[in-house]
Amino acid sequence: xxxxxxxxxxxxxxxxxxxxxxxxxxxxxxxxxxxxxxxxxxxxxxxxxxxxxxxxxxxxxxxxxxxxxxxxxxxxxxxxxxxxxxxxxxxxxxxxxxxxxxxxxxxxxxxxxxxxxxxxxxxxxxxxxxxxxxxxxxxxxxxxxxxxxxxxxxxxx
Numbered sequence: 137x138x139x140x141x142x143x144x145x146x147x148x149x150x151x152x153x154x155x156x157x158x159x160x161x162x163x164x165x166x167x168x169x170x171x172x173x174x175x176x177x178x179x180x181x182x183x184x185x186x187x188x189x190x191x192x193x194x195x196x197x198x199x200x201x202x203x204x205x206x207x208x209x210x211x212x213x214x215x216x217x218x219x220x221x222x223x224x225x226x227x228x229x230x231x232x233x234x235x236x237x238x239x240x241x242x243x244x245x246x247x248x249x250x251x252x253x254x255x256x257x258x259x260x261x262x263x264x265x266x267x268x269x270x271x272x273x274x275x276x277x278x279x280x281x282x283x284x285x286x287x288x289x290x291x292x293x
Contacts, residue, residue: 167197175206181214191222198226201235209241215249223255 167174174197182190198205207223209215227237239257241247250257 167193169197171203173203173206174201175208177208177211179211182209182212182219183214183216184218187216187218187222190219191225194222194226198229198235198237199231200233201231202233204236204238206238206240209239209243209246209250212241212246213243215246217249220249220253220255223250224253227255 167176176190176194178190194205194207205226223237223239239250239255241250241257247257
């Protein structure tokens with residue numbers, strides 16, 4: 137009898153700046169917070185057990201998120217219903233500082249699960265890594281507009 141194992145969920149992060157503000161590491165999940173941006177990357181299958189761990193860690197970081205929390209599922213091949221529920225729960229929870237959730241997915245099964253749950257997502261081209269969010273992307277549109285107006289006024293002087 138041949139046994140095959142599916143790759144477990146691997147959560148990694150994309151550094152957002154040279155000086156990360158906070159770093160927390162557990163056995164399978166690394167969370168880096170810097171410049172108001174958190175990026176979690178899931179690789180492989182998110183089954184029921186790994187979804188529980190994902191939920192715990194998302195609930196730890198989301199309430200204090202002031203910028204963008206990006207959940208990168210572009211290399212994920214399976215999303216359990218528990219993982220979908222965890223993302224829905226995070227999506228519906230308010231943050232202290234109006235944080236935003238961004239979900240990136242490529243695999244048709246993962247996209248179908250997100251769409252069925254009405255979780256908005258960003259789609260990237262297959263085989264390319266999504267660009268890391270910038271500090272400017274985490275700013276509110278009103279703040280960006282106000283800063284642009286200040287810059288125009290300085291240039292005109």
